[in-house]
Amino acid sequence: MSVSRISALGAIALSGALALSACASENNGAQPGAGSTGAAGGTSAAMGDCFSGDLKAEGSSAQKNAIDEAIKAYQTACSDATIDYQPTGSGAGIKQFIAKQVDFAGSDSALKTKPKDGIIESDAAKQACGSEAWNLPMVTGPISIAYNVKGVDKLVLNAEVAAKIFDGKITTWNDPAIAALNKGVTLPSTPIKVFFRSDESGTTENFTKYLKAAAPDAWPYETGKKWTGKGEGKEKSAGVATATKGQDGGITYVELSYAQQNQLSMAQIDTGAGPVELTAESAGKTIATAKQTGTGNDLALKIDYATKEAGAYPIVLVTYEVVCSKYADAETGKKVKSFLKSFVSDETQKGLEAQGYAPLPAEVATKVKTAVDAIS
Numbered sequence: 001m002s003v004s005r006i007s008a009l010g011a012i013a014l015s016g017a018l019a020l021s022a023c024a025s026e027n028n029g030a031q032p033g034a035g036s037t038g039a040a041g042g043t044s045a046a047m048g049d050c051f052s053g054d055l056k057a058e059g060s061s062a063q064k065n066a067i068d069e070a071i072k073a074y075q076t077a078c079s080d081a082t083i084d085y086q087p088t089g090s091g092a093g094i095k096q097f098i099a100k101q102v103d104f105a106g107s108d109s110a111l112k113t114k115p116k117d118g119i120i121e122s123d124a125a126k127q128a129c130g131s132e133a134w135n136l137p138m139v140t141g142p143i144s145i146a147y148n149v150k151g152v153d154k155l156v157l158n159a160e161v162a163a164k165i166f167d168g169k170i171t172t173w174n175d176p177a178i179a180a181l182n183k184g185v186t187l188p189s190t191p192i193k194v195f196f197r198s199d200e201s202g203t204t205e206n207f208t209k210y211l212k213a214a215a216p217d218a219w220p221y222e223t224g225k226k227w228t229g230k231g232e233g234k235e236k237s238a239g240v241a242t243a244t245k246g247q248d249g250g251i252t253y254v255e256l257s258y259a260q261q262n263q264l265s266m267a268q269i270d271t272g273a274g275p276v277e278l279t280a281e282s283a284g285k286t287i288a289t290a291k292q293t294g295t296g297n298d299l300a301l302k303i304d305y306a307t308k309e310a311g312a313y314p315i316v317l318v319t320y321e322v323v324c325s326k327y328a329d330a331e332t333g334k335k336v337k338s339f340l341k342s343f344v345s346d347e348t349q350k351g352l353e354a355q356g357y358a359p360l361p362a363e364v365a366t367k368v369k370t371a372v373d374a375i376s
Helices: 003-015 022-028 064-077 090-098 121-129 159-166 176-181 202-214 236-245 256-261 280-287 330-344 346-355 362-374
Strands: 053-059 081-086 104-107 133-148 156-158 193-197 232-234 250-255 268-270 316-324
Touching: 053 090, 053 330, 064 081, 064 133, 064 236, 064 256, 064 330, 064 346, 081 330, 090 104, 090 121, 090 202, 090 316, 121 133, 121 316, 133 202, 133 236, 133 256, 133 280, 133 330, 133 362, 156 159, 156 176, 159 176, 159 193, 159 202, 159 250, 193 202, 193 236, 202 250, 202 316, 232 236, 236 250, 236 256, 250 256, 280 316, 316 330, 330 346, 330 362
Parallel strands: 053 081, 053 104, 156 268, 193 232, 193 250
Antiparallel strands: 104 316, 133 250, 133 316
C-alpha cells in the first residue's frame, strides 16, 4: 500500500467533509494551499514568527509520529523554541488541558458537549481557558484491526464478529463465525489474544463508536475513551502494536501508521456491501460523509461509523488540537499560534506523508489556518 496514495486520496476525500463557506474564505483572504500568512506554502517559522521558550502539550498517541515530525520541522527553523509533547493518550491530554497543566491538548475525539464522568468537557475547557475552546482537526487517518496469525495473510471481519472477538465471546481463530467470513482460508486453532489500550484513548472511543453503531446487539457497552471489552491492556498505540507483533494469535485496534511500522496484517471489513480493504480511498469514502458539528472556528466533526456505502472503510479518526481561542497569558497564545501555523503549513503537512498520515486537503487546511490566525 503506497503511503503517498494514502495521503493524497485521503486528503481529497476529507475535503468533501468540510467544504468551506464563502464567508470563511473571505475572512482568511488566502487561496487554497496558501500559508496562513498569505505566502504560498510558507510556515509561520519561515515567516519569522518563531517564539523563544517552552510550549507544553499532551494527549493523543495516535498523532505522535505526526506531531513529532511537526515539532522537528518547527525547532529546526526556531532553535530557541522547545516544544514538549507527551503522548499520554487523548483522555489524559484533555484532563491536563482542563487542569491548566498544558498549553494545548491532542485528542482523537472532540471535546464532549454532554456530561461524561461527571463533567462536560467543552464547558470545563471553556472555564479553564476563560474563553471558548476550539477543536482544530490537524491529523487524519484510519484505524486498522491489526492481527498476527501465522499462515493467515488475508482476513475478513464484520462488525458483529469483531465485537465478539474484542468482547471475548470468540476465542479461537478457527471459530465458525470467522470461518464463515473467510471461505477457502485455512484458519488455525490458535487462541485469540486481544490487546487494548489501557490508557484513556480517543482511538478507543472511535473504535467503540464503530462497534456500537455497526453491531449494537453484539457490543452492549457504552462508547468512550476507556476500554470496556476484554483482553490485555497495553499503554498507547505503540504498546498495543508491539504486543500484537510479538504474539501469534494477537489482535488489536490501532492507527494505520503503527500497523505499517510494525508490519502487521490488517483485516478487511465487510459492512454488508462486501469486504473492504483499508486504503485511503476506502477510508476517505467514510470521512467524506463527516458533518461539522462545531460552529465558527470550532471544527468538530461527526463521522458515520455505520455507513454501508459500497467500498467504504468505516473505522476512521481525526485528531484535533484542542486550544483556547483566547489565552489568559497572551505570550502563551502567541506560542500556540506560531507552532500551529507551522503544523498546518503546506510543507509540514506534506512531510506527514512519510509517517503514514494524510495531510489536510487545501480547503480544510485553509479553514484551520483561519482558526489558528484567530487565536490570541
